[in-house]
Amino acid sequence: MPRSNLAKKILDAGNVPKHVAVIMDGNGRWANRRGQPRSEGHEAGVEAVKAVVQAASVIGVEILTLYTFSVDNWKRPRSEVAAIMRLLYDKARSELNELNQNNVKLIATGHIDGLPVTRRNALKHAIKSTSRNTGLILNLALNYGGRTEILQAVKRIARDVELGKLTISGIDEGLFSSYLYTSGLPDPDLLIRTSGEKRLSNFLLWQTSYTELYITDILWPDFTSDDFFRAVLEFQNRERRFGELSRH
């Protein structure tokens, strides 16, 4: 991918976010506006995913987490759920070479064992096949819910206390984080949400405590690499205080 001026500006400024998370919203509206079924919006959304994966790699983002399917998305019409699951299956197979060529390591966050078995197996195969890659970590949040994640962590911690593996006084933020799906990953520095809604929608509730939020009206299938770069440039101009006083 040729380096755009925006990418150059980002690299000149330094301070590239390590971890960027994205709520990819607006596929349905994009399709509606064209008089197409919602599944076409998701299909077009995959092209935006590819553009953003490339863009994130170019500027040296380490982790890109994409909100691909939430625990609440099962409530959508069966045909739409099936279309998204089929896309996941198809792309996990057809994009595998591309991921390996670009040194991208695929991982997943969420209740993966709750996905339909053929879809889950294709995903696991792609994860295994890219596990030695050392470039961008592409983290797909699948069957993911922030409250579910926190509750399962609480239950597992309680069980370990019961078993005597942990003491209550040993429970701190670091330990709690290690019981989340995202164990071992740094918290996101930047969260991008497309299509204008101003909410977290049960995404990474614990992990986004100090994350910078960037909301754009652009619908996900229209989101380009330059739009991604613009979000990162804005991030670079923000002052992160983590509850402290300004340093200026």
Ligand code: FPP
């Ligand atoms: C939100 O738009 C999008 C989703 C729930 C699915 C995201 C899935 C993809 C981009 C395709 C699959 C990706 C991979 C990596 C295989 P929406 O349907 O909520 O849009 P709306 O708010 O306009 O209805």
